[in-house]
Amino acid sequence: MDEIQRAPTSEELKNFEFIQVLNEDPRTKTANILGKLKFSSSEVSQDAILLLEKLHFGSQELPILSKERILQWIATDKNDIYHWYNGLLTKNEKWPDFKVTLIWPATEAHIRKYSSQPRYLIRETPHIYETIVKPYIESIPPSRIQWVYNILAKESEAERILLEVEEESTGFILLPDMKWDTVTLESLYLVAIVHRKDVRCIRDLNDTHLPLLKNLRRQILQFVPQKYPGVRSDELRLFVHYLPSYYHFHVHVTHLRNDTIAGGIAIAKAYLLDDIIENLERFTKDYYKRATLTYVLGENDPLFSQMNDIGARVTPDIL
Amino acid sequence: MDEIQRAPTSEELKNFEFIQVLNEDPRTKTANILGKLKFSSSEVSQDAILLLEKLHFGSQELPILSKERILQWIATDKNDIYHWYNGLLTKNEKWPDFKVTLIWPATEAHIRKYSSQPRYLIRETPHIYETIVKPYIESIPPSRIQWVYNILAKESEAERILLEVEEESTGFILLPDMKWDTVTLESLYLVAIVHRKDVRCIRDLNDTHLPLLKNLRRQILQFVPQKYPGVRSDELRLFVHYLPSYYHFHVHVTHLRNDTIAGGIAIAKAYLLDDIIENLERFTKDYYKRATLTYVLGENDPLFSQMNDIGARVTPDIL
Numbered sequence: 001m002d003e004i005q006r007a008p009t010s011e012e013l014k015n016f017e018f019i020q021v022l023n024e025d026p027r028t029k030t031a032n033i034l035g036k037l038k039f040s041s042s043e044v045s046q047d048a049i050l051l052l053e054k055l056h057f058g059s060q061e062l063p064i065l066s067k068e069r070i071l072q073w074i075a076t077d078k079n080d081i082y083h084w085y086n087g088l089l090t091k092n093e094k095w096p097d098f099k100v101t102l103i104w105p106a107t108e109a110h111i112r113k114y115s116s117q118p119r120y121l122i123r124e125t126p127h128i129y130e131t132i133v134k135p136y137i138e139s140i141p142p143s144r145i146q147w148v149y150n151i152l153a154k155e156s157e158a159e160r161i162l163l164e165v166e167e168e169s170t171g172f173i174l175l176p177d178m179k180w181d182t183v184t185l186e187s188l189y190l191v192a193i194v195h196r197k198d199v200r201c202i203r204d205l206n207d208t209h210l211p212l213l214k215n216l217r218r219q220i221l222q223f224v225p226q227k228y229p230g231v232r233s234d235e236l237r238l239f240v241h242y243l244p245s246y247y248h249f250h251v252h253v254t255h256l257r258n259d260t261i262a263g264g265i266a267i268a269k270a271y272l273l274d275d276i277i278e279n280l281e282r283f284t285k286d287y288y289k290r291a292t293l294t295y296v297l298g299e300n301d302p303l304f305s306q307m308n309d310i311g312a313r314v315t316p317d318i319l
Numbered sequence: 320m321d322e323i324q325r326a327p328t329s330e331e332l333k334n335f336e337f338i339q340v341l342n343e344d345p346r347t348k349t350a351n352i353l354g355k356l357k358f359s360s361s362e363v364s365q366d367a368i369l370l371l372e373k374l375h376f377g378s379q380e381l382p383i384l385s386k387e388r389i390l391q392w393i394a395t396d397k398n399d400i401y402h403w404y405n406g407l408l409t410k411n412e413k414w415p416d417f418k419v420t421l422i423w424p425a426t427e428a429h430i431r432k433y434s435s436q437p438r439y440l441i442r443e444t445p446h447i448y449e450t451i452v453k454p455y456i457e458s459i460p461p462s463r464i465q466w467v468y469n470i471l472a473k474e475s476e477a478e479r480i481l482l483e484v485e486e487e488s489t490g491f492i493l494l495p496d497m498k499w500d501t502v503t504l505e506s507l508y509l510v511a512i513v514h515r516k517d518v519r520c521i522r523d524l525n526d527t528h529l530p531l532l533k534n535l536r537r538q539i540l541q542f543v544p545q546k547y548p549g550v551r552s553d554e555l556r557l558f559v560h561y562l563p564s565y566y567h568f569h570v571h572v573t574h575l576r577n578d579t580i581a582g583g584i585a586i587a588k589a590y591l592l593d594d595i596i597e598n599l600e601r602f603t604k605d606y607y608k609r610a611t612l613t614y615v616l617g618e619n620d621p622l623f624s625q626m627n628d629i630g631a632r633v634t635p636d637i638l
């Protein structure tokens with residue numbers, strides 16, 4: 001049998017000669033390593049790459065994890081109801097397999113906080129927007145976004161403002177997002193809030209807003225590299241969310257290396273500012289009025305019940 | 320000492336009574352579980368939450384991983400230069416600790432691909448596509464995607480095929496992606512590879528491909544919930560990459576809860592199949608010929624040098 005066809009055995013892999021780590025990601029527990037490998041019967045070693053990934057807990061493993069799987073818990077720290085441990089599957093204490101936070105006793109609030117809610121992919125047609133979502137947006141009390149108006153009026157967070165363009169139709173305020181520690185450049189996260197109050201979300205955009213959108217783009221891409229030397233304009237993602245977390249138009253600005261906001265830059269949530277400008281300018285002036293938009297809705301979301309009833313959840317047939 | 324102050328011991332934690340999984344994230348290998356816990360000396364059990372996280376590979380662990388740490392490699396599949404294994408740290412084969420992809424022999428191109436590198440946001444106008452990217456695609460030797468043709472001809476991975484639609488213009492093969500362990504439903508990752516060879520990427524799509532795109536959508540959304548009870552059609556993301564990792568049209572199918580592919584479902588990389596259908600059907604039959612597409616390019620990418628020279632990197636001015 002042609003040697004290169006069969007999979008190297010466990011024994012042969014033990015002789016993998018490590019050269020270097022090519023890349024790794026502590027968030028996903030992955031590592032890519034380069035080395036040399038040869039079949040036992042061969043003289044010739046060749047470059048080999050191992051793409052390693054810790055496996056997630058198995059669904060059948062979790063119920064018996066504590067009782068049967070974990071050999072030993074090593075307590076590392078505690079604070080009030082929080083107790084931290086490393087969990088060992090083998091007797092080798094040098095490299096624990098899990099880390100664990102024990103919250104005990106846990107209250108209902110804790111349980112809610114650490115629970116997921118079912119989520120559903122939704123297709124919002126223009127009709128569904130007009131009949132359900134738009135009335136919902138219009139019913140939100142202005143007090144819900146008072147904090148936005150406070151920022152625009154410089155009554156709060158004024159010292160955090162990085163840039164202000166004081167123009168009614170194309171102006172905005174740029175400041176760090178509260179998710180950012182304002183120190184770690186790789187996780188840079190800013191938000192640009194527009195001054196005008198008549199654009200609540202992407203659905204309100206048409207070609208008359210192109211000056212606003214282009215102004216946001218140009219000014220942000222010029223300003224941020226000046227303010228943060230080491231950050232280039234081609235390292236910045238400018239995007240908008242739909243559904244947004246608040247209904248006053250704003251643009252997110254994140255560093256390309258920022259992976260901490262995985263869901264926030266995902267399709268069915270985020271829309272590149274460049275794509276929005278492109279769609280309105282090159283294709284149709286009312287693109288976002290006519291488009292069906294797909295997004296994820298949680299069961300606990302106020303809109304879910306109506307969306308469910310009207311049949312907005314994704315099905316095999318395109319309606 | 321007040322009992323609630325000391326950390327429960329390893330023995331006491333063995334008696335943790337599992338109730339349910341509150342939340343989990345296969346991307347970060349975390350899970351939150353709810354249960355009951357009591358001190359040995361006590362009658363009273365109280366709610367306890369365990370926040371679990373697999374630990375990342377240690378920097379000192381990686382160089383000796385293969386030689387000393389892994390007890391056994393279990394081969395799971397192979398295709399050409401790709402070999403997949405599970406790695407065991409304990410003798411318990413039921414729950415492997417790592418999954419591994421071995422690429423061997425690895426070329427310089429592979430090494431570059433799997434190494435970390437500086438990345439840049441690029442705007443690919445139709446002109447840039449025609450003058451740089453399309454010639455590049457046409458210059459790729461067919462042998463680079465021999466492994467795709469092997470799958471379509473059922474010469475490899477045939478036993479992994481979930482669904483085949485044997486029709487030249489609208490047909491495809493659906494199988495698990497090599498990234499998926501085929502066990503953890505929350506990280507479900509399938510790929511649908513079309514039979515026809517004349518669609519290399521999203522740029523080749525126009526309204527004549529709507530039957531293909533709609534067929535993919537309908538069949539996948541019908542089939543997957545039948546094959547994997549517990550997975551609904553409104554929990555599946557169907558999307559395409561640009562730039563794709565290989566230039567033969569294929570659709571990614573992932574579970575909504577699968578965050579393991581953070582970059583893979585990000586804007587400036589992923590395009591929802593529904594949006595593609597929408598753009599070609601509702602807006603312009605040659606949308607993807609006329610659109611400027613934004614994506615991330617690594618410095619080591621073969622295209623980078625030409626993209627850099629032609630001024631494709633994002634700047635404050637829209638060209």
